[in-house]
Amino acid sequence: MLELKAISKRYGRRLILDQLNLTVKDGEVLAIVGPSGAGKTTLLRCISGLERIDGGQIILDGQAFDPYDNQNKDSVIGVVFQDFQLFPNLSVLDNITLAPMLALKHSKADAEKQARALLERLALNDKEGLYPYQLSGGQKQRVALARALAMKPKILCYDEPTSALDPDLRQEVEKLILGLKADGMTQIVVTHDLQFAENIADAVKHVDALPEQ
Template sequence: MFRALNISKKFNEKQIISNFNLEVPDNKILCIVGPSGAGKSTLLRCLTGLESTDSGEFYLNDKKFDPTTANNKKSTIGLVSQDFGLFPNLTVMENIILAPQLVLKLSKEEALGKAQKLIKTLNLSGKEQLYPYQLSGGQKQRVAIVRTLAMNPKIICYDEPTSALDPKLSEEVGKILNKLKSNNIMQIVVTHDMDFAKQVADRIITVEPLS
């Protein structure tokens, strides 16, 4: 189980998050839903260690940890960003195997073997040598998920995973997230799309801007 307790964050004098709590059991999907300005993106950045918190604590399986430390970033929390974050000058396969080699210190052969299994699981076979510009939005989303899975995360966070997708592709992404639940991965989805949240979530938290 992943827990975040009493998380607070402000920029300058504006309080964005105040004493926020959440927990995600193993194999479950938590969706955080709310309008623009409610602090969803800031919360996600705090959960993934891209922003430090002003106060609060994080626990994984009752062990306290700090998401901002490099060691935790290696294998604890993965992020699938809203713009997919793929390197345009690298092929699908090169995008996937880069971080496992640089961060996890896998050999190229190990990284390729693992990537190929994940590519098959997410129905991307035959796309390995394509570049991001040659992919549809849904394919880019799946490549971004594969790239995150290649880092062996215990938790995956998604920032607006359906914002660039039509309803049919959004449904496809929802099926992928539900499929990943069987891999003992906890998932946190930040979205404004309540219909998508209802499709995938085991629990939904609604946030509102602080007054």
């Protein structure tokens, strides 16, 4: 279980998160919904260790946990970014195997075996030799998901996973998230799409933009 207690975050003089609390139970899908500027992505970056919190405490399975200090040491929390952040000079297969080989010290053979299993699961088994520019938006997103899953995270986070997708692909993302939930994956989804949130989530956390200071 992941607990956030009185989390605060500032950028300069601007307060982005103010004493925010939330709890995500194991195997649960939590959607964080709110308007642009409400701090949704900032919250996700704090949870995933890409930003350091300025106040409060993060607790994982009953123990104090600092994702910022923990990043790159193991694969507790994975992220699927809004812009996918695939390496343009690497093939699909290499995009997925790079981090397990470097961070988890997997052999190339083991990393590729796992990557191919993920690609088959995500209906991308014929795309492993392609480069990101050769993929559709939906395919890039599934590659980004495979790359995150290859690190075997305990918690998987998504930043606006449907922002650039048409309605059919949005349903595809819903199925992927619900399929991972059936496997027991704990997931946190940042979205502006309330209907999408209600379709996938066990709980919805609404956040609002703080007034300018």
